[in-house]
Amino acid sequence: MLRRWLLLLVPALLCAACFQIREPEPADAASDWITPTQIDLLLLNFTAAVQRPNVTNYERCFSGPAYRFVPDPTAAGTAASLFANWSVSEERDYFTSLRRRTATNATNQLVLSNRRDQLFTADSAEVSALYQLRIAQQDTAFRPTVLEGNIRLLVRRRNNEWKIAGWRDQRTSAQATWTDLKKYFITH
Template identity: 30%
Template structure:
């Protein structure tokens, strides 16, 4: 008798705690945009934007560049701020991690400069005006213009995929350039 009462008591407790009820599944995790196969120039440019806009893509950032990649700082930045003239893929990867630690909600806008792009089957030169905004993680909620200027990208296609081989940065206003933003965050 005691066993039957115990079984009934346990059954009553289990039905009261919804242990056997069906529950709703959790929604899927938000997919972070990234294009794995950069077979088109535009795909590579989108991935460049995604690397800055989504901190989770910082690990993919180095995949944008060829092994012999070189970034060329704006000549005015080199002379005005004693910035080195060039740096490499390794320095780029280090910089993107620091940048994401200092800023959030970054937005990159790349605008075509007339019809200057020169795209061939295995190499290309791309010209864009850029604007980068973000919010400092230390100073609040104000959206800041982090960089503004012009860039010239030299690309090559290897094994069917586009990579950046050279990046030239140019100043266009008094706002810091992309290169200066990189240099301050390395």
């Protein structure tokens, strides 16, 4: 009887060593995601990802290699070259850096107002809106807590899902802009 038990136990222990244990993904990594079959759903996903902040869902809002971010020229200043080849990769990197400096349960507040959509084709449009973003990050070297400006998103539909294919930021007040946030957190 003992021998049978050992014959079952030894292979089970050896087999357990074949598998690598990894950290589980955060429970909220994809739970807030809604398939963006409409522009409104894409903006809902984008807003939710920024507010929580959820790097996985934030990155899912953007389309691949053709994506470009055009910074506000006054906010970019002498760092304009930093944005010359800004792609989805830089979006992820800056947002990951911001997330690391945000308390676990902290939330940002993003309000989009005066939204205007301009449809170019059935599969592409430009969404323009004023934004106000209140950030809850903990890096004391970046002082602004409220960012304001105009966001212009070029959105495209592919495989029945809308994604952000381009983003232009524009200053509308003396407040810091999203460009300022990206510029700081991509380099720190």
